[in-house]
Structures are given as C-alpha cells and as structure tokens.
Amino acid sequence: MGGPAGQAAESLFPVRFLGFGFFWAWLLLAGVTPSPLIGAPLCFANAPFEMVELSVRALVLVAVLLASRWLASVAGQRGLLVLGVAASAAAAPLVLGLGGAGAASASAVAAAIGEVCMFLLWLCFFGYMKVGETFVLLVGSYAIGSVLFLLTAALGFNAMAAASVLFPVLSGTAFVLSQRLMKARTGEELFVEEPVSGDGAPKAGEALPSAAAVAASRHGAAGGAESPVRQKMRIGAALALYSFSFSLSCGIALFSGEGVIGAFTVEPAAMIVLGAICAAFFKFDRQPDRPYKLYRAVAPLIGAGFLLMAVSPLPDEVGGFCVALGYVLFELLVLNDCCNIVKANDASLLRVMAAARLAITLGMFLGWLAAFAAASLAGAAESVSSLVALGLFAALVSVSLVFTERDMTSFAAVADDRALSEGALEGPTREEAFAAFAEQQGLSRREAEVASYLLAGRTTSFAAEKLFIAESTVRAHVHSIYRKCGVHSRMELMDAFDECWSFKASDL
Numbered sequence: 001m002g003g004p005a006g007q008a009a010e011s012l013f014p015v016r017f018l019g020f021g022f023f024w025a026w027l028l029l030a031g032v033t034p035s036p037l038i039g040a041p042l043c044f045a046n047a048p049f050e051m052v053e054l055s056v057r058a059l060v061l062v063a064v065l066l067a068s069r070w071l072a073s074v075a076g077q078r079g080l081l082v083l084g085v086a087a088s089a090a091a092a093p094l095v096l097g098l099g100g101a102g103a104a105s106a107s108a109v110a111a112a113i114g115e116v117c118m119f120l121l122w123l124c125f126f127g128y129m130k131v132g133e134t135f136v137l138l139v140g141s142y143a144i145g146s147v148l149f150l151l152t153a154a155l156g157f158n159a160m161a162a163a164s165v166l167f168p169v170l171s172g173t174a175f176v177l178s179q180r181l182m183k184a185r186t187g188e189e190l191f192v193e194e195p196v197s198g199d200g201a202p203k204a205g206e207a208l209p210s211a212a213a214v215a216a217s218r219h220g221a222a223g224g225a226e227s228p229v230r231q232k233m234r235i236g237a238a239l240a241l242y243s244f245s246f247s248l249s250c251g252i253a254l255f256s257g258e259g260v261i262g263a264f265t266v267e268p269a270a271m272i273v274l275g276a277i278c279a280a281f282f283k284f285d286r287q288p289d290r291p292y293k294l295y296r297a298v299a300p301l302i303g304a305g306f307l308l309m310a311v312s313p314l315p316d317e318v319g320g321f322c323v324a325l326g327y328v329l330f331e332l333l334v335l336n337d338c339c340n341i342v343k344a345n346d347a348s349l350l351r352v353m354a355a356a357r358l359a360i361t362l363g364m365f366l367g368w369l370a371a372f373a374a375a376s377l378a379g380a381a382e383s384v385s386s387l388v389a390l391g392l393f394a395a396l397v398s399v400s401l402v403f404t405e406r407d408m409t410s411f412a413a414v415a416d417d418r419a420l421s422e423g424a425l426e427g428p429t430r431e432e433a434f435a436a437f438a439e440q441q442g443l444s445r446r447e448a449e450v451a452s453y454l455l456a457g458r459t460t461s462f463a464a465e466k467l468f469i470a471e472s473t474v475r476a477h478v479h480s481i482y483r484k485c486g487v488h489s490r491m492e493l494m495d496a497f498d499e500c501w502s503f504k505a506s507d508l
Contacts, residue, residue, distance in 0.1 A: 024145025251371020
C-alpha cells in the first residue's frame with residue numbers, strides 16, 4: 001500500500017483498535033449487568049435490566065434490517081453515528097442521576113440503541129479490511145476494551161461515571177477519523193452497497209469469472225454447494241445456540257456465586273486471555289490469517305466450562321470463564337467469516353451484520369430468560385444442574401448438527417478465494433495470470449478456452465455449446481490440458497492455476 005493516504009491509514013491501525021475498544025469498555029460499564037457502575041437495576045414490573053436491554057436491542061436490530069437500504073448510505077451512516085454516541089453517553093447518567101424503575105428502563109433503552117448503532121458501525125468498517133485484518137482487529141479491540149474496563153473499574157466510581165460518557169465520544173471520534181482515512185485510501189464510502197455481479201459465466205473471448213464464482217464452483221466440486229441463504233441460516237442458528245449457552249453460564253455465575261464481582265469480570269478476563277492466545281497463534285502459525293484451527297477449541301472449552309460448574313468445587317466463575325472464552329472465540333471467528341461471505345456474494349454488509357447480531361441477541365435473551373426463570377422457580381442452588389445440562393445440550397446441538405467441520409472447511413475456502421481476489425488487486429489480474437499460466441503449460445488457443453470453462457466450474461457440454469464444437473472434442477482437449485499441466489482432476493487444475501497466480505503476485 002503506497003502513497004500518503006495508504007501510509008496514513010497504516011499509521012491509524014492502532015486507532016481502530018482503540019476506537020472499538022472504547023465501545024467495548026463502555027458496554028461493560030453501562031450496557032450490560034451486573035456492572036460495577038450501575039449494578040443490576042430493575043426496570044418496570046421488576047424486569048431485570050439485561051432482559052429489557054436485550055428486548056429493545058432485538059427490536060432496534062429488526063428496524064435496522066427493515067431500513068437497511070436507507071441506512072446503507074452516507075446519511076444513514078451519519079445518523080447511526082450521532083444516535084449511537086448520544087444514546088451511549090446518556091445510558092449511565094440516566095440510571096445514576098435519577099434512580100428508580102423508570103430511569104433504569106430509560107437507561108436500558110438508551111444502552112440498547114447505542115450498542116446497536118456503534119456495533120454495526122465498527123463491524124461494517126472492519127468488514128472492509130483485508131482477509132486476516134478483520135479478525136486481528138476484532139480480537140485486539142475486545143482485549144483492549146476489557147483492559148480499559150478493568151483499569152477504569154479499579155479507579156473507582158467517579159472514574160467509571162466519567163468514562164461511561166467519555167468512552168462513546170472517543171469511540172465515535174476514532175470511527176470518524178478511521179473512516180475518513182479509509183475513504184482517502186480507497187475512494188469508497190462506508191456501507192454503499194456494491195452492484196450484484198452476474199453469473200460469472202465466461203464466453204468465448206470474455207474475461208475469466210469473478211473470484212466469487214470460482215469459490216462457488218470449488219464448493220460444488222467438493223460435494224455440493226450450499227446456498228448463501230441456507231449458509232446464513234446455519235450461522236445464525238449457531239450464534240443463537242452458543243450465545244444461549246453463554247447467557248446460561250452468566251446466570252449460573254451470578255445467581256450461585258458469592259457476589260457480582262466475578263460475574264462482571266469473567267467476560268473481560270476471557271477477552272484478555274483470548275487476545276494473548278491469538279497473539280501467540282498469529283506469531284507461530286504458518287498461516288496466521290487463516291484462524292480456522294481455532295474453531296475446534298470452541299466446543300471443548302464450552303463443554304469443559306459447564307462440567308466444571310457441575311462437578312468442580314471451584315467457584316462457578318471458573319467454569320463461566322471457560323464458557324466465555326469459547327463463546328467469544330466463536331463469535332469473533334463467525335463475524336470474521338461473515339465479512340468474507342459478504343465479499344464473496346456481493347451482499348449487504350450492514351444487513352448481514354445486523355442479522356448476526358440479532359441472532360446473538362435472541363440467543364442471549366432466551367438464555368437469561370431461562371436462568372432467571374430457573375432461579376425464581378427452583379432457587380439458585382437447585383437450578384444449577386438443570387441450567388448446566390441445558391447449556392451443554394445447546395452447545396452439543398450446535399457443534400454436531402448446525403455448525404460442523406464441513407462448514408469450517410467451506411468458510412476456509414471462501415477466505416482463500418477472497419485472499420486471491422485481494423492479491424489480484426495488488427498483483428496481476430486474473431486474466432493476466434491465466435494468460436501466463438496457459439503459456440507456461442503450452443496450451444493451445446482452443447485448450448486455453450476450454451481451460452477457462454473448467455476453472456469456472458462449467459461442464460464439458462456447456463463448453464462445447466459455447467465454443468460450437470463437439471463434446472467429444474472438448475473431452476479430448478480436457479485430456480490434453482490435464483496431461484500438459486500434470487494434473488488428474490479439475491480440482492488439481494484449479495490448485496495449479498492458483499499456485500501460478502500466487503507466484504506471479506509474489507514476484508511484484
């Protein structure tokens with residue numbers, strides 16, 4: 001990345017960490033309960049603050065989905081920013097200054113609006129980063145926000161009260177600064193939706209298909225492609241199930257613990273540890289921008305956490321820490337993959353992020369509802385075993401039926417394809433790389449035309465129709481292409497071309 005704008009954008013990389021970190025520090029102070037600042041206030045009808053905040057958050061997210069076409073604009077972005085900063089800054093002063101159920105209810109509404117607006121702004125901003133950068137920014141921001149929260153809490157009530165107003169303003173300021181630098185670098189406005197591409201089918205003499213089309217062909221060749229809608233439904237279901245388990249663990253730690261200190265320190269402590277784990281992963285793994293190995297740690301961590309709650313003499317906060325670590329890891333990995341899927345399918349980043357956050361919110365709401373209901377009906381101590389079993393069941397369903405190893409492999413393929421697309425913008429174009437590949441392998445003009453259809457995932461009959469030749473002739477060309485390229489299948493041919501393209505890009 002060259003030029004003054006690119007250099008300035010790179011120099012602002014730490015500001016992005018801090019900007020979203022300020023948001024998370026505020027959320028832990030004033031947006032969720034129990035909190036060292038606002039405690040665990042009750043709203044109208046003795047409804048817990050957390051339940052009201054989650055209910056309003058879900059309604060606001062539904063409104064965002066309905067108005068996403070307008071919000072995906074410069075005016076919509078500005079509206080979300082102003083509303084997010086104002087609502088966030090007002091949340092804590094409302095409940096601290098006025099007191100009572102009415103003030104707590106107003107605070108919960110303000111916190112929900114602020115959370116939705118600021119979360120969507122930052123996630124959509126991070127979604128435009130390169131492969132690997134999005135996950136790094138998310139992990140780093142969560143960890144920095146947790147450190148800021150714990151440091152502020154250690155300074156006492158007055159520091160927390162001031163920070164609950166200051167952090168949203170700082171987060172909004174960092175967002176404006178980072179977004180302006182991004183626009184100077186790319187010339188694009190945040191949220192402006194890209195036009196949907198065509199089917200990517202090459203015709204004789206036309207350019208090769210888009211990266212998204214190739215990714216779809218890979219998935220199909222690997223055993224059947226899954227539609228984007230079905231894929232998003234599976235992601236949403238997994239997010240809801242894991243967030244349901246996480247809320248249950250929070251409820252167990254809150255109702256059966258000796259106080260609220262452990263309850264509001266479990267999640268930030270898990271975020272800090274996760275940051276350290278991911279830093280080690282990025283340093284020692286050979287492909288640090290492909291964090292898919294980390295998916296396998298999610299289910300064991302959550303399962304171990306609930307088992308510790310059930311049978312260990314240790315405080316429930318220890319098990320809650322393991323559950324929180326597994327859940328936050330899963331959430332960050334999925335949000336990172338949502339960004340890749342959006343890029344691969346030319347979808348609306350705002351709509352996808354709002355839908356993902358809605359799934360998380362609904363799962364958390366149901367989890368807290370189950371926890372509060374169990375504590376009120378059976379008592380705190382008696383409800384632990386049933387809540388543990390329920391949390392384990394939800395996690396088991398997610399890992400075995402909803403979000404399996406096959407999904408992780410599919411997401412890795414999408415990320416690899418996005419990396420190739422981004423590399424193509426900085427290196428040779430796909431057409432240039434294919435021309436070099438055809439020349440290097442000694443393909444004739446007709447063989448090169450047939451190879452372009454093979455790389456697009458098209459059948460021999462489709463190629464024969466488009467090239468006006470017999471299908472038997474196409475098959476003969478395919479045999480010759482495989483022999484010249486030293487491969488035995490279409491997947492091997494794709495891998496050989498990708499290797500050639502990557503090598504050409506690395507030479508620049």
